[in-house]
Amino acid sequence: MKIGELARRSGLTTHTIRYYERIGLLPYADRDRSSRRDYDASILLWIEFLGRLKTTGMPIREMLQYAELRERGSDTEPARRALLERHRERVRTRVDELNACLLVLDTKIGGYAEVEQRMKDYDAALPQRRRKPVGARSPRAR
Amino acid sequence: MKIGELARRSGLTTHTIRYYERIGLLPYADRDRSSRRDYDASILLWIEFLGRLKTTGMPIREMLQYAELRERGSDTEPARRALLERHRERVRTRVDELNACLLVLDTKIGGYAEVEQRMKDYDAALPQRRRKPVGARSPRAR
DNA sequence: TCTTGACTTAGAGTGCGCTCGAACTCGTAA
DNA sequence: TTACGAGTTCGAGCGCACTCTAAGTCAAGA
Numbered sequence: 001m002k003i004g005e006l007a008r009r010s011g012l013t014t015h016t017i018r019y020y021e022r023i024g025l026l027p028y029a030d031r032d033r034s035s036r037r038d039y040d041a042s043i044l045l046w047i048e049f050l051g052r053l054k055t056t057g058m059p060i061r062e063m064l065q066y067a068e069l070r071e072r073g074s075d076t077e078p079a080r081r082a083l084l085e086r087h088r089e090r091v092r093t094r095v096d097e098l099n100a101c102l103l104v105l106d107t108k109i110g111g112y113a114e115v116e117q118r119m120k121d122y123d124a125a126l127p128q129r130r131r132k133p134v135g136a137r138s139p140r141a142r
Numbered sequence: 143m144k145i146g147e148l149a150r151r152s153g154l155t156t157h158t159i160r161y162y163e164r165i166g167l168l169p170y171a172d173r174d175r176s177s178r179r180d181y182d183a184s185i186l187l188w189i190e191f192l193g194r195l196k197t198t199g200m201p202i203r204e205m206l207q208y209a210e211l212r213e214r215g216s217d218t219e220p221a222r223r224a225l226l227e228r229h230r231e232r233v234r235t236r237v238d239e240l241n242a243c244l245l246v247l248d249t250k251i252g253g254y255a256e257v258e259q260r261m262k263d264y265d266a267a268l269p270q271r272r273r274k275p276v277g278a279r280s281p282r283a284r
Numbered sequence: 285t286c287t288t289g290a291c292t293t294a295g296a297g298t299g300c301g302c303t304c305g306a307a308c309t310c311g312t313a314a
Numbered sequence: 315t316t317a318c319g320a321g322t323t324c325g326a327g328c329g330c331a332c333t334c335t336a337a338g339t340c341a342a343g344a
Contacts, residue, residue, distance in 0.1 A: 084254070
């Protein structure tokens with residue numbers, strides 16, 4: 001598989017693939033006789049996993065640590081496990097944080113909704129007045 | 143309240159507070175007669191809310207939109223509500239994404255745990271051998 | 285009066301993660 | 315044979331969100 005196809009299949013750009021190779025996130029790819037990168041399909045699994053780490057906010061420098069442990073063989077599995085466990089803990093914390101913020105957001109949005117509701121009630125309670133055009137408001141001091 | 147105290151109480155640095163004012167995220171602060179910023183405690187609530195937006199990954203340019211709507215008065219409340227609702231949706235999506243990644247992470251970690259368990263079982267099944275020091279492994283082809 | 289330290293401004297610098305450009309090389313199809 | 319498109323390397327540039335520096339001002343305490 002050439003870099004273009006890998007790009008299509010992985011969702012990365014060719015620029016990013018070369019960049020990842022340069023910094024060591026992707027292993028140095030074999031080249032064909034005209035020195036073009038030629039990939040094995042298995043690289044897709046690795047890229048996909050990197051994508052998950054990225055999605056969960058792992059900085060590249062840490063993905064790099066993981067990649068290096070991987071390159072060093074199965075002796076490093078406990079270290080890799082530890083790294084992923086630390087990361088998982090951070091992600092869990094992050095999820096909790098986001099959920100807490102969602103509650104605040106709900107409250108805030110609820111507040112705006114109430115105001116809008118009171119305005120609608122007010123308009124409805126004055127059926128003899130001409131209904132205001134949507135969006136129009138009385139002038140109001142700042 | 144001077145900028146130093148606000149920094150202490152808000153968790154931002156004075157640098158960041160000035161930066162936020164410069165870009166319009168914080169309102170232009172009143173200055174005392176020697177042109178030092180003098181804050182009202184109410185600014186803390188705003189900073190706290192900005193913090194939530196930031197925590198949930200809202201880019202500054204969007205916080206800026208919200209801040210500008212706010213400055214323009216209560217006519218903009220429906221727009222602010224809409225902005226927050228869009229954001230809430232994105233945050234929910236993000237939480238789902240993170241939870242999905244957590245599952246994958248669990249699987250991966252589970253895989254490493256299994257390998258470690260098999261190694262422990264292997265050691266335990268050979269009671270006549272001297273127990274290996276923790277961390278030691280047989281040499282293994284790469 | 286002198287010193288200290290918290291403040292002021294404008295603007296430069298930083299770290300991250302890409303993203304792009306320039307100049308070049310190949311292999312293939314018209 | 316020539317033109318095209320996909321690839322190559324190296325290095326510069328970018329957007330974001332700060333973060334820091336330099337040079338100066340000012341008020342209060344020793």
